[in-house]
Amino acid sequence: MSASHSRLRLKTRLLAVIVIVSNVLGNFFLSRGMRTGEAPDFLLAALFNPWVMLGVSLLVLWMLSRMTLLSWADLSYVLPVTALGYVLTALMGKAFLGEYVSAARWAGIALIVAGVSLVGGTPIRTTPERKQDAP
């Protein structure tokens, strides 16, 4: 494998980690923020809750990092790989919220991990690169 190939793989993995972690933590803080205290009278008031602000910022990071990843990686690569977020959500629920992980959920986690390791070994980009416009 050439140096540019392994560089692309490293860049893709790093960004995939950012996409996954920002999504999981963003949803986690958002739901934490929405559940604390009494329900606000109108939804906009929730935006001033620090947990909600943190959650929303992380979800903005999620969206931008995912778009960046899609600027070179196949959709059929990004989609399964970022499903690792479901695994992280389940494990965080168990570790921090004491949630019960049923046998079916463990089986689902195993299937996702197996699927991601299969897809992770396939070429990141299979479509031709478009020539960049002159700036």
Added chain:
Amino acid sequence: MKWALVAIIVAATSCGELLQTHGMKNHGEIRDFRPGALGRAFRRVARNPHVAASVLFMAISFFAFLSLLKIADLSFAVPATAAAYVVETVLARCVLKERIGTRRWAGALLVACGVALVAL
């Protein structure tokens, strides 16, 4: 009604992500990660009509998902909409012309089943 909403969610998510991928590929690979360059890249991306349309579809998908959650459990909503993984992989092949080998098909199917199981 439940299944009609599932169909809307799957269709809108698939259209949105397809358009977004197309728009980002049109923009070209983002290589410069310095804050100034990233800011310029995203300002350009925001003017991309495919990306703008993708945001509209994702908003439709988001509000349809919220409506689904009003009439169905999360443990129904997430596995049912996991069908989008398969639909989008098929569309990525047919519309975006991505080359999907046996290994990626197998992985995508495993992931879709896994997502459905995790949410049960």
